[in-house]
Amino acid sequence: MDAKIRLLPVNEYRPGLDNAFLIEENWPKGLPRQGLDAAHWLKGVAPAPGLLKWLRQDERHWSTFCEVYWADLAANPQRWWPLWKASRRGGLALLYVPQEGERQPAQALAQFLGDKLDEIERIEAGELASPVCYRALLDG
Secondary structure (H helix, E strand, C coil): CCCCCCEHHHHCCCCCCCCCCCCCCCCCCCCHHCCHHHEEEEEECCHHHHHHHHHHHHHHHHHHHHHHHHHHHHHHHHHHHHHHHCCCCCEEEEEEECCCCCCCCCHHHHHHHHHHHHHHHHCCCCCCCCCCCHHHHHHH
C-alpha cells in the first residue's frame, strides 16, 4: 500500500482529521454525520454489494474480487478521482467498517489507489503517456 494512504476503521476516526474519506456505501452506525464533511463520503468507490457478498462467502475469492473491483474502478475514474485530488494536499485516510475476516475491501481500494497515484505521478513527470481516459481529468 502507498505510504500516502492509510486505512482507518471508522471507530478510530476523530473529527478534524484532514483528508479523511468514508468509503462505505452506507453510513456506519456510531459515526456522527456532522463529524465528516458530506463531500468526504464517497460511497461510489465501495464495491458493488453483490461482489462484496460473494467475497464474504469465501475469502479464497480475494484475487478474483480484486480483479473485478479494480476493473470496475479503472473503467469509472470519476468515482475515485476526488481521492486523487485530495492526495495532492497530503496523505489520505480511508475510513471503513471492518468486516469479519482477514481481507477488507478497503485494502483492495488502497492498493488500487496507490498504483493509480504512482501511475499519475509518472505521467506528470513525463515518464508515461497518459491514457486517454485520464487526459481530460489531468488537463482540467
